[in-house]
Amino acid sequence: MSAAYNGTSPAFGGDPAFAGEGAVVLGRATLGSGAWLGPWSVIRADGHYVEIGDDFHLGAHATVHIAHDVYPTHIGNRVTAGQGAVIHACTVADGCVIEREAVILDGSRIGPGAVISAGSIVFPRSELEGGWLYSGSPAKPVARVTEPELAAYHQRIRNEGAKPQDDGGLQTSLDCFVAPSARVRGTVEVGEGVGIWYGCRLDAGGHRIVIGDGTNVQDNSLVTCEAGEVVIGPDVTIGHNVTLTDCVIESGSLVGIGSLIAPGTVVESDVLVAAGTQTEPGQRLTSGQVWAGRPARAIGAMDDRKRKMLALTLPTYRDYANRFRATPHHPLNVTDPS
Structure with missing residues (x-):
């Protein structure tokens, strides 16, 4: 589309x-x-x-x-x-x-x-x-x-x-911006101003996914419950192509592009998780730190510049969501190879 x-x-x-x-x-x-x-x-x-x-x-x-x-x-x-x-x-x-x-x-x-x-x-x-x-x-x-x-x-x-992809499934109706190509299954609770972007897959299984006010889950991120809940606090940014499983992301944090957050991980508030970071099961990423690496380790302290960058991301994504929500989507034309 x-x-x-x-x-x-x-x-x-x-x-x-x-x-x-x-x-x-x-x-x-x-x-x-x-x-x-x-x-x-x-x-x-x-x-x-x-x-x-x-x-x-x-x-x-x-x-x-x-x-x-x-x-x-x-x-x-x-x-x-x-x-x-x-x-x-x-x-x-x-x-x-x-x-x-x-x-x-x-x-x-x-x-x-x-x-x-x-x-x-x-x-x-x-x-x-x-x-x-x-x-x-x-x-x-x-x-x-x-x-x-x-x-x-x-x-x-x-x-x-060229291999076939099987990513279909039921769509749960949510009171927030859910992009037309996002898929949401199971019990998912969202706060005000949440955005779930294109290609995202949220699957709560037999548990719950909870997303707080103002949080955005960016394109092609995967959020799944296997043995427990996923709880994402308010004013959080989940970057593109992030994987979250059975974890907690507290308020005001950012999880960078392509990161993998393992089951049992707790990302405390006021944390920046750098792109490509991978946590270990049960790891706690403590507040006020920048975390990076495979496995994740603290590499420096948060500062006013980083906090301002995180804060500016939130209204920008709300504006994007409002604009796309008001815009019609059209199918892509595909050339018939025959």
């Missing part, structure tokens, strides 16, 4: 070659010809623009976004992004491969023909030379990539994208 933002609709160089169930393109996005958009994938251009070249492949549950009015996103020709990858407010040159669940963060520039390995994190404002394989958090060069190797990376990720 596609939708306008602030009066601007996406522009396509031709019908997508494929648009899976729940795939969405929103706002000031321009796509070239032959785009392959996996099930529940999200391209969202609110606050700034997204420009994407020809032959773009975006895997299931992958996300392309901008950074409010600070950074746009530029993606070149024949770029391949795997399942669960996040391309956020950065520049990705021609021929790059971003493997499954890798994250590229704000202001980064990736040179042509680079490969970002699965689960790696490209830190903000990184400059990565083309023609290399990068891995780790932060992503660092590992080896040169030959042309035949690069072609094999593209083909492998695109073959994974």
